[in-house]
Amino acid sequence: MTEERVVGLLERLLQAKVGHDVARLIEKRLGRKLEPFDIWYDGFKARSGLDERRLDxxxxxxxxxxxxFQQNLPAILEALGFDRDTARFLAAHIEVDPARGAGHAWGPVMRGGKAHLRTRVPKGGMDYKGFNIAMHELGHTVEQVFSLYRVENTLMAGVPNNAFTEGFAFVFQARDLDVLGAGGADPERDACRTLDAFWSAREIAGVALVDIGVWHWMLEHPDASPAQLREAAVKIATDVWNRHFAPFMGVKDSPILAIYSHMISYPLYLSHYPLGFIVAYQVEDYFRSHPLAENMERMCRQGRLTPDLWMKRAVGSPVSADPMIRGAERAVKSLLKH
Structure with missing residues (x-):
């Protein structure tokens, strides 16, 4: 995707009027005026209303x-809707490794190799938080296996960019409670999940704009000192805040969006996260009326096409923030009824 296209998607999301409605809803739930750190509000998460000790x-x-966890991969995949043969095929090509950190996924680079899912299982067993992260990594590895082993030509292996693999990871992660048998039809939970994705996407979309702005500045000032870079990053973050967050949050001149060190150590990576949310929701929206398992394989078999062509063939339209915006509008109305 071009920079112009990416920025357009991010700004479309940030400028959506429903952002104001969600902010007021959060304010009502908190019982106070919003502060800058409320961009990380997590009260919409589905697990927030559940007993996490029971889930643990x-x-x-x-x-x-x-x-x-390795031995249960086929059962987990079947719970997600994959048929028995496909679940076994995927499980046979995914190796679960212990991790010291939270989790990670590393795909195979040639047929015959396995995708590696790294997850942390402390003494006493995996907890719910670890399982939630492992489901995210499982989404990555399933995509990695499909997009290598099921593409017509290995030269087309993969997905358009990291946002798409993040998208599938988010789709799997959102189904963690269903796999545990603690899900089920719940309109309020579904609405909360949509608003959680929307609010999270808004936050990281702002950070992504800062990331892009900072790299523009660095390219324009190749001899800048660390102190000058810091000053520029804070100014860029404050400008993005005042343009896209202050009108909803009621607080001006916050530099909070400059907090991510990723933008220096991993150049221009942060935009993959909001794009991942957008892609995930667009695909998830399609899955509301189409089975996840068979359609995920169909989508991944396309390989590394351009993003808009991939999405158009996957769901019928180019990459767009509009499905998420419409979903947030429906979710706000749904929660206001309860």
Whole structure:
């Protein structure tokens, strides 16, 4: 995607009027005026209304070790809708490794190799938070296996860019409670999940604009000192805040969007996250009326096409923030009824 196209998607999301409605809803839930740190509000998360201790117990019983998670991969995949043969095929090509950190996924680079899913299972068994992260990584590895082993030509292996693999990871992560048998039809939970994705996407979209702005500045000032870079990053972050967040949050001149060190150590990576949310929601919206398993494989088999062509063939339209915006509008109305 061109920079202009990416910035257009991010600004479309940030300028959506429903952002104001969501901000007021959060304000009502908190019982106070919003502060800059409320861009990280997580009260919409589906697990927020559940007893996490009970979820921890469920997960520990099912996954006491890394090997137990490995052995349960076929069952997890079947719970997501994959048929038995496909679930076994995927599980046979995914290796679960212990991780010291939260989790990671590393795809194979040639047929015959395996995708590596790294997840942390502490002494006493995996907890719910670890399972939630492992589901995210599972989404990555399933995409990695499909987009290598099921593409027509290995030269086309992969997906258009990192936003698409992040998109599938978010789709899997959002189904963690369903896999545990703690999900089920719940309009209020679905509305909260949509608003959680929307609010999270807004936050990281702002950060992504700062990332892009900072790299423009660095390219224009190749001899800048660290102090000058810091000053510029704070100014750019404050400008983005005042343009896209202050009108909703009611606070001006916050530099909080400059907090991410990723923008220096991983150049121009941060935009993949909001694009991942946008892509995930657009694909998820399609899955509301189409089965996840068979359509995910169909989508991944396309390989590394251009983003808009990939999405058009996957769901019928180019990459767009509009499905997420419309979903947020429906979600706000739904929650106001309850």
């Amino acid at each position: 117990a469920m997960v520990r019983e099912r996954f006491p070790t890394t090997d137990a």
